[in-house]
Amino acid sequence: MSAPSTGYEEGLAVGELRFQHCADCDTAVFYPRVLCPHCGSESLAWRTSSGRGAVYATTVLHKRGTDPYNVALVDVDEGFRMMSRVEGVAPADVAIGSRVRLDVIEEDGAPLAVFRLEDQE
Numbered sequence: 001m002s003a004p005s006t007g008y009e010e011g012l013a014v015g016e017l018r019f020q021h022c023a024d025c026d027t028a029v030f031y032p033r034v035l036c037p038h039c040g041s042e043s044l045a046w047r048t049s050s051g052r053g054a055v056y057a058t059t060v061l062h063k064r065g066t067d068p069y070n071v072a073l074v075d076v077d078e079g080f081r082m083m084s085r086v087e088g089v090a091p092a093d094v095a096i097g098s099r100v101r102l103d104v105i106e107e108d109g110a111p112l113a114v115f116r117l118e119d120q121e
Contacts, residue, residue, distance in 0.1 A: 004032035007046050012111035015104045017049040019080055030080035049078045051102025052118070056081060060091040070094045074115055087114045 004020075008031070011018030020029040024041035035042060053076040062068045070091035075081050086094045087103060100115035 004034055008032050009111070011046075011048065012104050012113055017051045017076070017102050017104075017113055018046050019049055019076075019078060020044040021047045028076075028079035030076075030082055047078070049076055049102070052077050053100055053115070055086065055094060055096050055098045055100060055115075057096060058086070058094045068092075072100075072115070074100060082113070085114050086117065088116045 007020075008018050020032055021027070021044065022029055022036040022039065022041050023043040023045060025036060025039040027036065027038045028047075029036055029038075029044060033044075036044060053074045056073040056075045058070050058072040060068050060070050068091045070085050071083065072086050072094060073081055073083055086098070086100060087105070099118040101118050103114050103116050104111050105114055106112070
């Protein structure tokens with residue numbers, strides 16, 4: 001049996017945001033796991049998200065020696081929340097409620113899920 005995160009990572013490698021869905025309690029599950037955190041079921045199946053959502057919360061981080069960057073919690077339209085960042089806009093300009101879409105970039109040799117404002121398409 002492979003680690004639950006393998007399906008998520010394989011999805012990112014092809015530009016998809018994958019999440020699990022529990023057949024027993026009809027709930028989206030993210031970050032991947034072996035059991036549903038809501039009901040304890042093992043009946044988890046992979047689904048692919050549209051990659052669209054809204055910023056739930058955001059903050060700007062100032063790390064010595066680097067440019068400021070944002071960390072955002074995104075409520076994905078399929079019903080789960082994930083931590084990421086919003087690219088292509090000044091960190092302080094990321095607003096709660098902003099509509100965003102997935103963008104998969106490569107960072108440190110691995111695919112990484114980030115978001116961009118929808119109106120930047």
